[in-house]
Amino acid sequence: MEAPSDIRSADQLLTQLGVPAELYVGGNRPIRSPITGETIAAVYDASAAEADAAIERAHQAFLAWRDVPAPRRGELVRLFGEELRAAKPDLAALVTLEAGKIVSEALGEVQEMIDICDYAVGLSRQLFGLTIATERPEHRMMETWHPLGVVGVISAFNFPVAVWSWNAALALVCGDACVWKPSEKTPLTALAVQALFEAACLRFGDAPAGLSCVLIGGREVGEALVDHPKVPLVSATGSTAMGRAVAPRLAQRFARALLELGGNNAAIVAPSTDLDLALRGIAFAAMGTAGQRCTSLRRLFVHDSCYDALVPRLKSAYASVPVGDPRRAGTLVGPLIDQAAYERMLAALAEARALGGRVVGGERVDSASGAFYVRPALVELHAQVEVVRSETFAPILYVMRYQELAEAIAWQNDVPQGLSSSIFTNDMREAELFISARGSDCGIANVNIGPSGAEIGGAFGGEKETGGGREAGSDSWKAYMRRATNTLNYGRSLPLAQGVSFDL
Numbered sequence: 001m002e003a004p005s006d007i008r009s010a011d012q013l014l015t016q017l018g019v020p021a022e023l024y025v026g027g028n029r030p031i032r033s034p035i036t037g038e039t040i041a042a043v044y045d046a047s048a049a050e051a052d053a054a055i056e057r058a059h060q061a062f063l064a065w066r067d068v069p070a071p072r073r074g075e076l077v078r079l080f081g082e083e084l085r086a087a088k089p090d091l092a093a094l095v096t097l098e099a100g101k102i103v104s105e106a107l108g109e110v111q112e113m114i115d116i117c118d119y120a121v122g123l124s125r126q127l128f129g130l131t132i133a134t135e136r137p138e139h140r141m142m143e144t145w146h147p148l149g150v151v152g153v154i155s156a157f158n159f160p161v162a163v164w165s166w167n168a169a170l171a172l173v174c175g176d177a178c179v180w181k182p183s184e185k186t187p188l189t190a191l192a193v194q195a196l197f198e199a200a201c202l203r204f205g206d207a208p209a210g211l212s213c214v215l216i217g218g219r220e221v222g223e224a225l226v227d228h229p230k231v232p233l234v235s236a237t238g239s240t241a242m243g244r245a246v247a248p249r250l251a252q253r254f255a256r257a258l259l260e261l262g263g264n265n266a267a268i269v270a271p272s273t274d275l276d277l278a279l280r281g282i283a284f285a286a287m288g289t290a291g292q293r294c295t296s297l298r299r300l301f302v303h304d305s306c307y308d309a310l311v312p313r314l315k316s317a318y319a320s321v322p323v324g325d326p327r328r329a330g331t332l333v334g335p336l337i338d339q340a341a342y343e344r345m346l347a348a349l350a351e352a353r354a355l356g357g358r359v360v361g362g363e364r365v366d367s368a369s370g371a372f373y374v375r376p377a378l379v380e381l382h383a384q385v386e387v388v389r390s391e392t393f394a395p396i397l398y399v400m401r402y403q404e405l406a407e408a409i410a411w412q413n414d415v416p417q418g419l420s421s422s423i424f425t426n427d428m429r430e431a432e433l434f435i436s437a438r439g440s441d442c443g444i445a446n447v448n449i450g451p452s453g454a455e456i457g458g459a460f461g462g463e464k465e466t467g468g469g470r471e472a473g474s475d476s477w478k479a480y481m482r483r484a485t486n487t488l489n490y491g492r493s494l495p496l497a498q499g500v501s502f503d504l
């Protein structure tokens, strides 16, 4: 086997990325790399007082930032994008070390940050509202969009940097400040991103202090953001359990919630499918990122007529996919994030077996190390049994046979989550039905590509237990601003709407 291409330590990478050692040496929270299971740094959790002070500082920064013209705010994001371009290989190497992503996917994650910065720079000149016909003479009605305040960002381990950037790049051009609580499993990449952001601020010149900052810690630090009266919007990415805890607390104080929660994504393989194309799409979506994407393919419905042509080929792909050190050229499946993830995978496979599932794969590879490498598992099932209806954040693909498309779409929608979905078909009627109102009930519905690997230009997010939030492209920016409807009277009389008269 080839040796890993980049074996730089966390210390070397963090130094290269401009993070001072006092932020990651000697802290209370040890950080382990899923590649080896070894401790690679020890960071400091923010205390309640530090969290409060950071939010207050961010609020003060917001009060100044909202007055900066949006295209000038875009200039800061443009400079940050430049920092990311220059640091792309180093930041990606840190993503690999801390989250276990293979090199190409880690580079892709940083590219996604660069892409959203470019997008946000353009957006900084396009934050437009409507003018609306008014029923009153000599009046004008329009809407204006204003900065919202401090945006709290809570992120998950599996996209340790990109998810923050989807929020922050937009929030910053919209005139907001940001406070970021990264996953407690991946704070090092957050510290590196913060250092790059601060380098961009230096070049920018007059960005207010505390405009964007990182608070390290676990759930309590997330709760500090969720409960703080000066945080009008919390964008929270993670499990549905987290969303269930966060949403009512935000509702309690009428703050906005942008929720990006668990998925249970499906694909349908229809009779007219190009099987080679489907095989590649399924393999990447189901095994990529070791099944640890919110959009990972977890359920596959294959038409009876092509089941025997496709599923044996899929099984041999599962048997041969290279699993191992994500830094090694050729590896396609890296480690699970930790032991708990591995145990959840074993438990789900045991349950599937007990319910009649036939399992290929799922064995631990390289079990001597403190890391958790597993061969992705494919499970053939006769029906969508209970274990299939919940998200196990691991590379398990449940495969089921169908006869009628309507039945496959019904099964696809018959889960509590609603993030991503796809159909592989060359039949235009099937494709159109799938993306119609009677088709997929997910936030993402694709044709002839898998459910994972979205681009930043579209709005990203899902329905039902996925939380309903939308991030990144399209008009997602509106979530980070407040809308005012303005009616202006330029006449000399005061006609009331709906013909109401109120003459004194």
Ligand code: NAD
Pocket: 154, 155, 156, 157, 158, 159, 163, 181, 182, 183, 184, 217, 218, 219, 221, 222, 223, 226, 237, 238, 239, 240, 241, 242, 245, 246, 259, 260, 261, 262, 263, 293, 294, 295, 391, 393, 419, 461, 462, 466
């Ligand atoms: P997690 O829910 O364990 O943690 C996510 C974040 O929420 C962490 O920063 C954590 O500290 C914080 N948190 C947890 N409980 C909290 C609480 N009560 N109050 C405030 N903050 C709290 O998720 P994870 O294991 O890091 O990530 C995997 C999950 O995230 C999967 O379910 C996956 O589908 C989901 N995810 C969804 C998307 C999406 O866009 N829909 C993207 C990535 C990951």
